Amino acid sequence: MKRRIVVSNGAIVGAESTKRYVAEIKKARPISKEDEAVLIQKAQQGDVASRNVMIESNLRFAVQVARQYQGMGLEMEDLIAFANIGLFEAEDRFDT
Incomplete structure:
Protein backbone atom coordinates (compact mmCIF):
# COMPACT_ATOMS: atom_id res chain seq x y z
CA MET A 1 0.00 0.00 0.00
CA LYS A 2 1.40 3.37 -1.02
CA ARG A 3 1.41 6.13 1.54
CA ARG A 4 -0.41 9.27 0.45
CA ILE A 5 -0.89 12.57 2.17
CA VAL A 6 -3.48 15.11 1.07
CA VAL A 7 -2.44 18.64 1.90
CA SER A 8 -4.73 21.64 2.23
CA ASN A 9 -4.60 22.63 -1.45
CA GLY A 10 -5.66 19.13 -2.51
CA ALA A 11 -2.23 18.00 -3.76
CA ILE A 12 -1.23 14.40 -3.23
CA VAL A 13 2.22 13.95 -1.72
CA GLY A 14 3.96 10.61 -1.48
CA ALA A 15 6.74 8.43 -2.79
CA GLU A 16 5.87 8.98 -6.45
CA SER A 17 5.86 12.76 -6.15
CA THR A 18 9.19 12.60 -4.31
CA LYS A 19 10.67 10.54 -7.15
CA ARG A 20 9.37 13.08 -9.68
CA TYR A 21 10.79 15.95 -7.62
CA VAL A 22 14.24 14.34 -7.40
CA ALA A 23 14.18 13.55 -11.14
CA GLU A 24 13.24 17.17 -11.89
CA ILE A 25 16.00 18.73 -9.80
CA LYS A 26 18.57 16.41 -11.37
CA LYS A 27 17.91 18.26 -14.65
CA ALA A 28 19.31 21.50 -13.20
CA ARG A 29 22.88 22.21 -14.21
CA PRO A 30 25.42 22.96 -11.52
CA ILE A 31 26.84 26.46 -11.64
CA SER A 32 30.53 27.31 -11.74
CA LYS A 33 32.29 28.87 -8.76
CA GLU A 34 32.72 32.07 -10.77
CA ASP A 35 29.01 32.27 -11.60
CA ALA A 49 16.26 36.03 -9.52
CA SER A 50 19.90 35.47 -8.50
CA ARG A 51 18.79 34.21 -5.11
CA ASN A 52 16.42 31.76 -6.76
CA VAL A 53 19.13 30.48 -9.11
CA MET A 54 21.42 29.90 -6.12
CA ILE A 55 18.73 27.99 -4.26
CA GLU A 56 17.70 25.95 -7.30
CA SER A 57 21.31 25.04 -8.06
CA ASN A 58 21.68 23.58 -4.56
CA LEU A 59 18.47 21.54 -4.36
CA ARG A 60 20.36 18.35 -5.21
CA PHE A 61 22.66 18.99 -2.27
CA ALA A 62 19.63 19.41 -0.01
CA VAL A 63 18.33 16.00 -1.11
CA GLN A 64 21.75 14.46 -0.41
CA VAL A 65 21.68 15.90 3.10
CA ALA A 66 18.10 14.69 3.61
CA ARG A 67 19.09 11.15 2.59
CA GLN A 68 21.65 11.07 5.39
CA TYR A 69 18.77 11.28 7.88
CA GLN A 70 16.53 8.60 6.35
CA GLY A 71 15.37 5.97 8.79
CA MET A 72 15.52 8.28 11.79
CA GLY A 73 11.79 8.82 12.18
CA LEU A 74 10.78 11.29 9.48
CA GLU A 75 9.46 10.62 5.99
CA MET A 76 11.74 11.49 3.08
CA GLU A 77 9.29 14.18 1.92
CA ASP A 78 9.61 15.92 5.29
CA LEU A 79 13.39 15.61 5.31
CA ILE A 80 13.60 17.18 1.85
CA ALA A 81 11.26 19.97 2.93
CA PHE A 82 13.41 20.74 5.97
CA ALA A 83 16.58 20.65 3.87
CA ASN A 84 15.01 23.06 1.38
CA ILE A 85 14.04 25.41 4.19
CA GLY A 86 17.66 25.25 5.29
CA LEU A 87 18.72 26.37 1.81
CA PHE A 88 16.48 29.43 2.04
CA GLU A 89 17.85 30.29 5.47
CA ALA A 90 21.44 29.74 4.35
CA GLU A 91 20.93 32.00 1.35
CA ASP A 92 19.57 34.73 3.63
CA ARG A 93 22.48 34.40 6.07
CA PHE A 94 25.36 33.80 3.67
CA ASP A 95 28.12 36.37 3.97
CA THR A 96 30.90 36.52 1.36
Whole structure:
Protein backbone atom coordinates (compact mmCIF):
# COMPACT_ATOMS: atom_id res chain seq x y z
CA MET A 1 0.00 0.00 0.00
CA LYS A 2 1.40 3.37 -1.02
CA ARG A 3 1.41 6.13 1.54
CA ARG A 4 -0.41 9.27 0.45
CA ILE A 5 -0.89 12.57 2.17
CA VAL A 6 -3.48 15.11 1.07
CA VAL A 7 -2.44 18.64 1.90
CA SER A 8 -4.73 21.64 2.23
CA ASN A 9 -4.60 22.63 -1.45
CA GLY A 10 -5.66 19.13 -2.51
CA ALA A 11 -2.23 18.00 -3.76
CA ILE A 12 -1.23 14.40 -3.23
CA VAL A 13 2.22 13.95 -1.72
CA GLY A 14 3.96 10.61 -1.48
CA ALA A 15 6.74 8.43 -2.79
CA GLU A 16 5.87 8.98 -6.45
CA SER A 17 5.86 12.76 -6.15
CA THR A 18 9.19 12.60 -4.31
CA LYS A 19 10.67 10.54 -7.15
CA ARG A 20 9.37 13.08 -9.68
CA TYR A 21 10.79 15.95 -7.62
CA VAL A 22 14.24 14.34 -7.40
CA ALA A 23 14.18 13.55 -11.14
CA GLU A 24 13.24 17.17 -11.89
CA ILE A 25 16.00 18.73 -9.80
CA LYS A 26 18.57 16.41 -11.37
CA LYS A 27 17.91 18.26 -14.65
CA ALA A 28 19.31 21.50 -13.20
CA ARG A 29 22.88 22.21 -14.21
CA PRO A 30 25.42 22.96 -11.52
CA ILE A 31 26.84 26.46 -11.64
CA SER A 32 30.53 27.31 -11.74
CA LYS A 33 32.29 28.87 -8.76
CA GLU A 34 32.72 32.07 -10.77
CA ASP A 35 29.01 32.27 -11.60
CA GLU A 36 28.18 31.40 -8.01
CA ALA A 37 30.27 34.32 -6.73
CA VAL A 38 28.46 36.73 -9.07
CA LEU A 39 25.05 35.35 -8.11
CA ILE A 40 25.84 35.60 -4.40
CA GLN A 41 26.84 39.23 -4.78
CA LYS A 42 23.67 40.05 -6.74
CA ALA A 43 21.49 38.14 -4.29
CA GLN A 44 22.97 40.08 -1.39
CA GLN A 45 22.07 43.28 -3.22
CA GLY A 46 18.45 42.14 -3.37
CA ASP A 47 18.29 40.44 -6.77
CA VAL A 48 15.56 37.84 -6.23
CA ALA A 49 16.26 36.03 -9.52
CA SER A 50 19.90 35.47 -8.50
CA ARG A 51 18.79 34.21 -5.11
CA ASN A 52 16.42 31.76 -6.76
CA VAL A 53 19.13 30.48 -9.11
CA MET A 54 21.42 29.90 -6.12
CA ILE A 55 18.73 27.99 -4.26
CA GLU A 56 17.70 25.95 -7.30
CA SER A 57 21.31 25.04 -8.06
CA ASN A 58 21.68 23.58 -4.56
CA LEU A 59 18.47 21.54 -4.36
CA ARG A 60 20.36 18.35 -5.21
CA PHE A 61 22.66 18.99 -2.27
CA ALA A 62 19.63 19.41 -0.01
CA VAL A 63 18.33 16.00 -1.11
CA GLN A 64 21.75 14.46 -0.41
CA VAL A 65 21.68 15.90 3.10
CA ALA A 66 18.10 14.69 3.61
CA ARG A 67 19.09 11.15 2.59
CA GLN A 68 21.65 11.07 5.39
CA TYR A 69 18.77 11.28 7.88
CA GLN A 70 16.53 8.60 6.35
CA GLY A 71 15.37 5.97 8.79
CA MET A 72 15.52 8.28 11.79
CA GLY A 73 11.79 8.82 12.18
CA LEU A 74 10.78 11.29 9.48
CA GLU A 75 9.46 10.62 5.99
CA MET A 76 11.74 11.49 3.08
CA GLU A 77 9.29 14.18 1.92
CA ASP A 78 9.61 15.92 5.29
CA LEU A 79 13.39 15.61 5.31
CA ILE A 80 13.60 17.18 1.85
CA ALA A 81 11.26 19.97 2.93
CA PHE A 82 13.41 20.74 5.97
CA ALA A 83 16.58 20.65 3.87
CA ASN A 84 15.01 23.06 1.38
CA ILE A 85 14.04 25.41 4.19
CA GLY A 86 17.66 25.25 5.29
CA LEU A 87 18.72 26.37 1.81
CA PHE A 88 16.48 29.43 2.04
CA GLU A 89 17.85 30.29 5.47
CA ALA A 90 21.44 29.74 4.35
CA GLU A 91 20.93 32.00 1.35
CA ASP A 92 19.57 34.73 3.63
CA ARG A 93 22.48 34.40 6.07
CA PHE A 94 25.36 33.80 3.67
CA ASP A 95 28.12 36.37 3.97
CA THR A 96 30.90 36.52 1.36
